[in-house]
Amino acid sequence: xxxxxxxxxxxxxxxxxxxxxxxxxxxxxxxxxxxxxxxxxxxxxxxxxxxxxxxxxxxxxxxxxxxxxxxxxxxxxxxxxxxxxxxxxxxxxxxxxxxxxxxx
Amino acid sequence: xxxxxxxxxxxxxxxxxxxxxxxxxxxxxxxxxxxxxxxxxxxxxxxxxxxxxxxxxxxxxxxxxxxxxxxxxxxxxxxxxxxxxxxxxxxxxxxxxxxxxxxxxxxxxxxxxxxxxxxxxxxxxxxxxxxxxxxxxxxxxxxxxxxxxxxxxxxxxxxxxxxxxxx
Numbered sequence: 001x002x003x004x005x006x007x008x009x010x011x012x013x014x015x016x017x018x019x020x021x022x023x024x025x026x027x028x029x030x031x032x033x034x035x036x037x038x039x040x041x042x043x044x045x046x047x048x049x050x051x052x053x054x055x056x057x058x059x060x061x062x063x064x065x066x067x068x069x070x071x072x073x074x075x076x077x078x079x080x081x082x083x084x085x086x087x088x089x090x091x092x093x094x095x096x097x098x099x100x101x102x103x104x
Numbered sequence: 105x106x107x108x109x110x111x112x113x114x115x116x117x118x119x120x121x122x123x124x125x126x127x128x129x130x131x132x133x134x135x136x137x138x139x140x141x142x143x144x145x146x147x148x149x150x151x152x153x154x155x156x157x158x159x160x161x162x163x164x165x166x167x168x169x170x171x172x173x174x175x176x177x178x179x180x181x182x183x184x185x186x187x188x189x190x191x192x193x194x195x196x197x198x199x200x201x202x203x204x205x206x207x208x209x210x211x212x213x214x215x216x217x218x219x220x221x222x223x224x225x226x227x228x229x230x231x232x233x234x235x236x237x238x239x240x241x242x243x244x245x246x247x248x249x250x251x252x253x254x255x256x257x258x259x260x261x262x263x264x265x266x267x268x269x270x271x
Contacts, residue, residue: 023190023193027193042231043226047182081223081232102205
C-alpha cells in the first residue's frame with residue numbers, strides 16, 4: 001500500500017513538473033518581447049526542475065544519489081535566474097535605457 | 105584570531121566536508137581522510153580570498169539559519185509566481201502592461217545583493233534587469249507586481265539576514 005502511494009506521489013510530481021516546462025515553452029513563443037519571455041522561461045523552468053527532481057528524490061528514497069540530485073537542484077536554482085538576468089541586462093543596455101520609470 | 109573569522113573558518117570547513125561527503129557517497133576511511141585533507145587545504149589556501157574584511161561575519165551559523173528561512177520563503181514565492189505565469193500564458197488573450205521601474209535596494213553585502221536580484225527574478229511577475237549599490241531596475245509584467253516587492257516577504261527575509269549580520 002505504501003509503495004502504491006509513493007508511486008502515485010512520484011507520478012504526480014513528474015507530470016506536474018513536465019506541465020510547468022511545457023507552459024514555459026508555450027510562454028516563450030506566445031509572449032510579446034524578450035523580457036516577458038524571460039519571465040515565462042525562468043519561473044516555469046525553475047519550478048519544473050524543482051518538481052521533477054523532488055519526484056526523483058522520492059523515487060530513490062533517502063540515499064547519496066538523492067542527495068546528489070538535491071545538489072544539482074540547488075545549482076539550477078542559482079544559475080537559472082542568473083542567466084535570465086544576463087540576457088535581460090544586455091537587451092536593456094542596448095535598447096531600453098530610456099524607458100525606466102523612477103520609483104525611488 | 106578574531107571570533108567571527110574563527111566561526112567562519114569552522115563553518116566553511118564543515119560545509120566543504122559535507123559537500124565532499126555527499127559527492128563521495130561512501131563511508132570508507134580513505135574517503136574521509138581525503139575529504140578532511142582537501143577541506144583543510146581549501147580553507148588554508150583560500151582563506152584570504154573568502155574572508156575579506158567586510159565579508160567575514162556572514163559565515164556564522166546563526167546567519168546560515170536565516171538563509172535557510174529565506175529559502176523557505178523563496179520556495180513559497182516561486183510557487184505563487186508560477187501560478188501567475190501559468191494564468192497569463194494559458195489565457196486566450198494575453199493582457200499585460202509590462203514596464204521598467206527603478207526601486208530602492210536596501211542591502212549592503214555583495215552576496216546578499218546578488219541573491220536579492222535572483223530572488224526578484226523568481227518572484228511573481230518581476231525580473232531584475234540591472235543593479236547598482238543603492239538601486240535596482242526591475243521589469244514587471246504589470247506595475248502592481250513591482251509595487252509588491254517593497255515590504256514583501258522576500259525583502260523582509262533579506263533585511264532579517266542583514267540585521268543578524270550586524271550583531
